[in-house]
Amino acid sequence: MTIDLSSKVVAVTGASSGIGEATALACAQAGAAVALAARRADRIEALAKRIADAGGRAIAIPTDVGDESQARVFVERTHAELGRLDVLVNNAGVMLLGPIENAPTEEWRRMIEANVFGVLYCTHAALGLMREQGSGHIVNVSSVAGRVARAGSGVYNLTKFGVGAFSESLRQEGVPIGVRVTTIEPGAVATELPGHNRPEVLEQMAKRFAGVTPLSSEDIAGAILYAIGQPPNVSVNEVLVRPSGQGA
Ligand SMILES: NC(=O)c1ccc[n+]([C@@H]2O[C@H](COP(=O)([O-])OP(=O)(O)OC[C@H]3O[C@@H](n4cnc5c(N)ncnc54)[C@H](OP(=O)(O)O)[C@@H]3O)[C@@H](O)[C@H]2O)c1
Numbered sequence: 001m002t003i004d005l006s007s008k009v010v011a012v013t014g015a016s017s018g019i020g021e022a023t024a025l026a027c028a029q030a031g032a033a034v035a036l037a038a039r040r041a042d043r044i045e046a047l048a049k050r051i052a053d054a055g056g057r058a059i060a061i062p063t064d065v066g067d068e069s070q071a072r073v074f075v076e077r078t079h080a081e082l083g084r085l086d087v088l089v090n091n092a093g094v095m096l097l098g099p100i101e102n103a104p105t106e107e108w109r110r111m112i113e114a115n116v117f118g119v120l121y122c123t124h125a126a127l128g129l130m131r132e133q134g135s136g137h138i139v140n141v142s143s144v145a146g147r148v149a150r151a152g153s154g155v156y157n158l159t160k161f162g163v164g165a166f167s168e169s170l171r172q173e174g175v176p177i178g179v180r181v182t183t184i185e186p187g188a189v190a191t192e193l194p195g196h197n198r199p200e201v202l203e204q205m206a207k208r209f210a211g212v213t214p215l216s217s218e219d220i221a222g223a224i225l226y227a228i229g230q231p232p233n234v235s236v237n238e239v240l241v242r243p244s245g246q247g248a
Pocket of ligand 1: 013014015016017018019020037038039040041043063064065066091092093094095113114118141142143144185186187188189190191192193194217
């Protein structure tokens with residue numbers, strides 16, 4: 001299926017690496033104008049230039065999505081500068097694992113700010129604009145960890161289960177105003193995500209995923225493109241994608 005996103009505007013959070021970067025590139029290649037958010041300004045500015053050099057249209061807006069006013073500026077500038085807001089991909093996130101006992105509680109705050117408040121603030125800013133347009137699509141990147149809880153993943157599970165519940169509630173609110181909602185639930189993907197963990201956590205993760213060939217960011221970008229490339233009468237609610245070798 002060839003997906004044509006020309007005349008569409010797609011805003012992607014967490015576009016400085018991994019799944020967000022691959023999604024922004026895939027959307028731009030499909031013809032969309034894209035707005036890129038992340039805290040690392042140099043990375044999103046370089047990506048915007050790469051897209052522009054290939055003939056596409058992109059703007060980079062340095063943003064901490066856990067900050068309500070920055071999240072709002074991202075969404076409103078996207079709409080003002082690119083003229084519409086067809087799709088918001090709430091992808092920015094952090095995953096800091098380990099048991100609850102003796103956990104550095106600052107890690108919990110970082111996850112809840114990015115994974116939960118980031119999704120809420122960007123969505124809050126986008127909904128009114130989408131209602132005015134009479135259409136819109138919000139894609140929330142959750143995780144297999146939003147479906148299956150595990151020891152040592154409690155707060156990450158909490159944030160991603162929360163994203164799943166919020167998305168279903170939002171989907172129902174979106175129906176009467178023409179806004180579709182999709183939850184994307186990746187299994188293991190080779191990105192920078194685990195790299196922010198403490199060494200003892202990395203050791204545990206290496207054992208858990210020994211022998212599993214992870215997905216690429218492009219595999220998940222493909223799932224997101226599938227969801228947003230459907231005709232208006234089709235609402236893809238949820239896509240769960242694991243690497244073939246990942247059991248749980
Ligand atoms: N990789 C996996 O195995 C996997 C599996 C399931 C779900 N996921 C989910 O996929 C999403 C993307 O992760 P990834 O795997 O692509 O990891 P990644 O390469 O580390 O990307 C995470 C992105 O989120 C951004 N980010 C983090 N905190 C932010 C904040 N407060 N404000 C703005 N941007 C922020 C980062 O940019 P800056 O640091 O520049 O701000 C980066 O662009 C996350 O929601 C993650 O939970 C990943």
